Amino acid sequence: MKITNDIRYVGVNDHKIDLFEGQYKVPNGMAYNSYVIMDEKVAVMDTVDRNFTHEWLDNLAGVLGNRKPDYLIVQHMEPDHSANIVNFLIAYPDAVVVSSDKALKMMLNFFGSDFSDRRIVVGDNDTLALGKHMLTFVTAPMVHWPEVIVTYDSADKVLFSADGFGKFGALDIDEDWDCEARRYYFGIVGKYGAQVQTLLKKASTLDIEIICPLHGPVLSENLGHYLSLYDTWSSYGTESEGIVIAYTSVYGNTKKAVELLAEKLKANGCPKVVVTDLARDDMAEAVEDAFRYGKIVLATTTYNADIFPFMREFINNLTERGFRNKTVGLIENGSWAPLAAKVMKRMLDGCKNLTFTDANVRITSALNDDSKAQIDAMAAELTKEYVAQNGNTANKNDMTALFKIGYGLYVVTSNDGKKDNGLIVNTVTQVTNTPNRIAVCINKQNYSHHIIKQTGVMNVNCLSVDAPFSVFQSFGFRSGRNVDKFDDIKVLRSDNGLVFLPQYINAFMSLKVERYVDLDTHGMFICSVTEARVISERETMTYTFYQENVKPKPKTEGKKGFVCKICGYVYEGEELPEDIICPLCKHGAADFEPIK
Numbered sequence: 381m382k383i384t385n386d387i388r389y390v391g392v393n394d395h396k397i398d399l400f401e402g403q404y405k406v407p408n409g410m411a412y413n414s415y416v417i418m419d420e421k422v423a424v425m426d427t428v429d430r431n432f433t434h435e436w437l438d439n440l441a442g443v444l445g446n447r448k449p450d451y452l453i454v455q456h457m458e459p460d461h462s463a464n465i466v467n468f469l470i471a472y473p474d475a476v477v478v479s480s481d482k483a484l485k486m487m488l489n490f491f492g493s494d495f496s497d498r499r500i501v502v503g504d505n506d507t508l509a510l511g512k513h514m515l516t517f518v519t520a521p522m523v524h525w526p527e528v529i530v531t532y533d534s535a536d537k538v539l540f541s542a543d544g545f546g547k548f549g550a551l552d553i554d555e556d557w558d559c560e561a562r563r564y565y566f567g568i569v570g571k572y573g574a575q576v577q578t579l580l581k582k583a584s585t586l587d588i589e590i591i592c593p594l595h596g597p598v599l600s601e602n603l604g605h606y607l608s609l610y611d612t613w614s615s616y617g618t619e620s621e622g623i624v625i626a627y628t629s630v631y632g633n634t635k636k637a638v639e640l641l642a643e644k645l646k647a648n649g650c651p652k653v654v655v656t657d658l659a660r661d662d663m664a665e666a667v668e669d670a671f672r673y674g675k676i677v678l679a680t681t682t683y684n685a686d687i688f689p690f691m692r693e694f695i696n697n698l699t700e701r702g703f704r705n706k707t708v709g710l711i712e713n714g715s716w717a718p719l720a721a722k723v724m725k726r727m728l729d730g731c732k733n734l735t736f737t738d739a740n741v742r743i744t745s746a747l748n749d750d751s752k753a754q755i756d757a758m759a760a761e762l763t764k765e766y767v768a769q770n771g772n773t774a775n776k777n778d779m780t781a782l783f784k785i786g787y788g789l790y791v792v793t794s795n796d797g798k799k800d801n802g803l804i805v806n807t808v809t810q811v812t813n814t815p816n817r818i819a820v821c822i823n824k825q826n827y828s829h830h831i832i833k834q835t836g837v838m839n840v841n842c843l844s845v846d847a848p849f850s851v852f853q854s855f856g857f858r859s860g861r862n863v864d865k866f867d868d869i870k871v872l873r874s875d876n877g878l879v880f881l882p883q884y885i886n887a888f889m890s891l892k893v894e895r896y897v898d899l900d901t902h903g904m905f906i907c908s909v910t911e912a913r914v915i916s917e918r919e920t921m922t923y924t925f926y927q928e929n930v931k932p933k934p935k936t937e938g939k940k941g942f943v944c945k946i947c948g949y950v951y952e953g954e955e956l957p958e959d960i961i962c963p964l965c966k967h968g969a970a971d972f973e974p975i976k
Contacts (some may be wrong), residue, residue, distance in 0.1 A: 381536070383415070388443045389413065389810065391551075392411070392439070394407075394431070397410055404568075405664070411597075412460055413592065413596075414426050414463065419513045420446065421509075423508070423515070424470055426453065426676070427464035428463070433464050437471060448475070449472050450510075451475060452465065455530060456525060456528050458525065465493050466630070472931040479501070479502065480501070480528075483527035483529075499823065502529065503517065505516060513533050514534050514535065516534065517530075517533065518579070520575070523544055523569060523572055523579055524543060524571075529545065530583075532586050536958075537586075537587050537589065538588075538589070538591075544569075544576070544579065544723070545593040545599060545606055546561070546594055546595030547596035548560040548799075561596065563665060570671065572615040576614035608957070616703075616705045618672075618883065619671075621673070621882070622674075622675070623650050623654070624669045625641060625655045625677045626658055626677070626692045627656070627657060627680060628681065628688040629657075633743060634713045636746075637713070638711070641711070646875075651872065652673070657875055667697045670706075676694070676706055676708055676709070677708075678710055679711035679741075681712075681713045681715065681720060682723075683720075686723055692727075693799075695724060697725045698731070699728065704732040704734065705733045705734075706734055706735070708733075708736050708737070709736070709758050710725065711743070711744065713743040714742075726929060735918075737758055737761050739761045741754040744973070748814055764914075768916075769872055769882070769913075775914075778913060779909070781887040781912035782889070783824040783897060784842040786844065787922060787923055788806070788842065788921050788923060789804060789843050790805050791841040791885070792805050794831040794835060794837070795835070795879075800864075800865070800878070801827060801828055803826055805820065805823035818908075820891065821902045822837045822902060822905070823902050830959060832905060837876050837878065838907070842885055844920060847932050850927070852947075856946075857964045874888070874911050875911050876892075886917075888912075889913075890911035892907055892910050893905045893906070927945070931947070933948070934949075935950070936975045943975050944964070944965060951964070951972065
């Protein structure tokens with residue numbers, strides 16, 4: 381396979397394997413990827429599994445022709461990638477091993493030699509010149525072994541990403557990348573989200589056009605999609621809206637409760653309900669779904685004064701992978717001393733940022749009127765936001781939405797007649813309650829000010845504490861005149877035809893402008909409320925919470941000047957201009973502070 385003019389694929393497909401790493405089912409096999417960079421010097425990127433020695437060496441010889449490789453770059457020491465290091469060095473005795481110090485120490489364990497007479501040790505930002513191809517090495521410890529490095533080729537703008545961006549499945553099988561990459565990530569890498577985030581930050585400084593992983597296809601199109609998914613996965617965010625119900629059932633009564641709950645959830649507008657029988661379904665897929673969706677219900681029986689073994693195994697899989705940022709409901713069944721809910725909750729004690737439903741379900745042997753009512757209550761609690769998002773089922777006169785207003789952060793949405801727009805504001809205030817009037821201040825330089833002055837309508841979305849920094853980047857650091865801020869977002873609309881956010885809000889209000897007040901740099905819109913919906917009971921994002929928990933810390937090390945308190949932009953200079961406007965968030969001098 382030709383990847384670029386100088387880079388060739390020499391990997392192999394494995395269709396004999398049934399379990400990857402001895403536990404993950406791989407019905408479509410596996411790919412063990414290896415690459416060759418042809419330049420004045422020739423570099424081979426990693427080897428393959430021991431069962432494919434001759435096939436790989438044949439592939440390599442076919443690409444090399446009469447040339448000999450100068451370097452073998454070892455990015456990762458798992459045997460499915462490193463097993464043929466010795467065979468390679470026997471075949472090419474003049475080649476030099478390039479790897480991290482930790483990898484070379486592992487080679488001593490695996491092969492009885494650290495190749496001290498023919499090696500180059502590399503670390504962060506070390507380089508290797510092949511000719512026109514300059515390779516830069518980036519350490520990636522615990523993604524997902526401690527010795528891992530990834531390699532960037534600046535000539536062809538290729539990132540050799542080791543196990544990052546890999547997936548299950550051989551390359552001669554056509555299948556969806558997201559599903560098998562997600563199962564691969566959460567099964568194998570999932571525990572190390574913080575380390576993946578660190579690697580993504582390093583990679584963000586590189587101009588990448590192609591990603592060459594050690595498993596799965598070479599990625600050369602729509603890289604933003606794959607990078608975005610990795611960012612969501614490694615930050616333990618919600619990828620898809622929906623609810624997972626994971627259960628075990630001995631005699632079928634817990635299963636009946638689960639089936640009834642699933643029906644109720646669907647009837648209440650839940651966009652996706654995934655039901656998995658932990659005794660029969662693939663455990664790795666169940667784990668994948670638990671991390672994919674934002675809500676999960678665990679249903680099991682009390683068993684030997686504990687919980688059913690498959691549920692215990694499932695929860696152990698979640699906790700050891702850093703399960704967090706989810707809403708959890710519990711269903712327990714017990715004929716004489718139900719303990720399952722207590723045990724499950726105790727097992728999840730170490731998980732961060734879990735919200736347990738107020739409504740739980742207790743079944744004593746079989747469903748009765750009480751437990752059915754508890755299922756109704758759980759379904760209503762879990763689907764409250766979906767009911768509120770649906771124009772046919774929402775309470776559109778829920779004025780408790782006004783209680784969500786604080787000194788917080790909001791997304792104000794509008795429409796210029798051609799496309800939807802949105803911006804971040806922090807000045808929304810209820811000024812009267814008879815009648816209800818809301819004041820919204822917007823900087824005149826913002827395109828939204830221009831739109832709302834013309835149209836007289838807007839939606840105010842009250843951001844909740846789960847809103848990630850990407851929301852503020854999207855709506856706060858770009859102008860709606862130049863970009864479509866809702867591109868690739870499945871939008872929801874209120875009765876006034878404007879967009880409201882599908883996630884990360886706890887309420888929204890549709891406003892009609894009744895009066896405009898000119899405040900020099902800003903304009904104040906005094907508005908009546910035409911629609912108000914409460915989406916969830918999550919806490920409102922306050923300005924303080926944003927500063928302390930959401931906004932990345934600015935990179936001010938070694939710099940002198942001033943930093944924007946809103947977005948972290950750094951202005952380097954002895955004096956801050958009085959008329960400065962932050963190029964990112966458009967705030968003025970009052971929101972800058974000296975770098976300490």
